[in-house]
């Protein structure tokens with residue numbers, strides 16, 4: 001910044017130097033007819049232009065380094081911060097809007113920085129120096145030149161507020177645009193199947209239409225002050241001509257004085273125009289900065305505990321746990337124990353709160369009330385990293401990234417050796433299909449894993465969990481999406497994985513959990529029954545009814 005400032009100072013001074021050189025040019029060369037002066041005056045003017053050219057290149061490259069440095073650092077910090085925030089934040093802020101903040105807002109700030117630094121230093125210095133030349137020639141003429149300036153004050157203040165409001169609106173519109181695009185790209189198949197293309201196009205056109213309208217208003221209002229500056233300058237020129245013209249004709253002032261003054265004034269015109277537009281430009285940056293800081297100032301509600309040592313046991317206990325989203329109760333006094341080294345199955349109708357149990361355990365969300373312990377340590381006391389290291393999770397839909405299959409599996413434990421990777425692939429029945437691919441493990445998974453089938457994606461997720469090798473396994477079975485052959489493979493893979501680990505499994509097919517050590521039946525966020533398959537069948541309660549229902553379906 002200091003370097004750029006120094007260069008701008010030099011560049012800014014050159015305009016004043018040029019206008020300064022016009023005095024000897026007129027008085028000594030044209031009027032005084034000193035032949036030799038032509039050469040040194042011409043040489044000096046040439047040197048000033050060369051200096052200007054050199055500083056221009058140096059300052060531009062320095063400035064872009066600074067403004068890009070600022071925006072890329074902001075982008076990095078924003079993403080890092082956003083990843084510390086919890087579920088609630090992501091529910092309130094859709095992905096598209098967050099992408100727009102990380103990209104759109106930081107780039108808006110970056111563009112403005114360059115203009116701000118350039119104008120605020122180079123243009124301000126040019127102006128000061130040019131006015132110094134003008135005052136040096138004649139302070140009264142200078143005052144006359146500024147006679148119209150007060151006209152600018154009120155509109156400048158009004159324009160600032162207007163632009164701030166409109167730019168804020170448009171940043172929100174840009175977020176809406178990004179969100180719309182994100183939803184369209186992800187929902188493209190549903191859009192086509194429901195033939196909603198025209199409707200989506202219409203909605204998108206509305207948003208971009210609003211952006212265009214607002215942008216045009218901002219541009220028009222933004223040019224108001226520079227336009228008024230033109231008029232003020234015109235008034236100044238006439239005033240100086242009226243005052244100075246007669247003095248030159250009377251011979252009290254030289255032509256050189258007048259030309260030098262006039263040139264200083266003419267050269268001041270562009271920087272003055274740019275500076276007067278600056279307030280509007282600053283408002284653009286301020287609107288984006290406001291949005292960036294809004295995110296940076298959001299603190300995660302789920303904070304890490306201090307204990308970084310893993311608990312000795314992996315027994316899990318929910319003790320009178322309550323949770324509601326807004327006013328909707330989800331868990332209402334949930335109580336159960338999952339013994340260490342055993343398999344506990346959660347069953348119950350959809351919406352009973354089974355997945356919520358996983359979210360609470362991994363602290364994606366915290367309960368409103370109640371205690372959750374891992375190895376008899378309340379999970380809130382554990383360091384978040386330590387806590388999450390205790391779990392391998394296989395979700396219904398494993399998030400795959402548009403990287404190679406190898407990278408997707410290695411996400412479980414980066415830096416694992418080839419042998420461990422191979423073992424995990426064998427156990428998860430991933431080798432079966434990967435080895436048949438031309439590029440093998442180095443094949444891309446496609447955006448969100450779209451190059452693979454549902455069963456293949458799930459097996460990659462299982463391989464990742466196996467490689468992760470954490471003491472507790474959280475399984476959300478999604479066998480219904482699979483054909484019988486892949487279901488058997490996935491089931492086998494899961495059994496391999498849960499062997500000897502504390503496992504909690506959300507079972508959708510009751511046939512897969514007959515051998516579970518304990519079955520916990522949930523309804524509306526409460527446990528209604530628990531026991532082994534045999535015990536619960538003998539009881540003839542909720543579980544027995546569920547089994548009868550599913551048995552009927554399976555026939």
Ligand code: ADP
Pocket residue numbers: 087091325328330348349350351352353354355356357
């Ligand atoms: P299950 O896994 O048993 O089908 P879940 O644990 O997924 O049930 O959900 C339990 C209830 O909580 C559902 O009624 C669901 O709509 C609600 N729910 C889950 N997550 C959220 C959320 N982030 N915001 C609002 N409601 C939610």
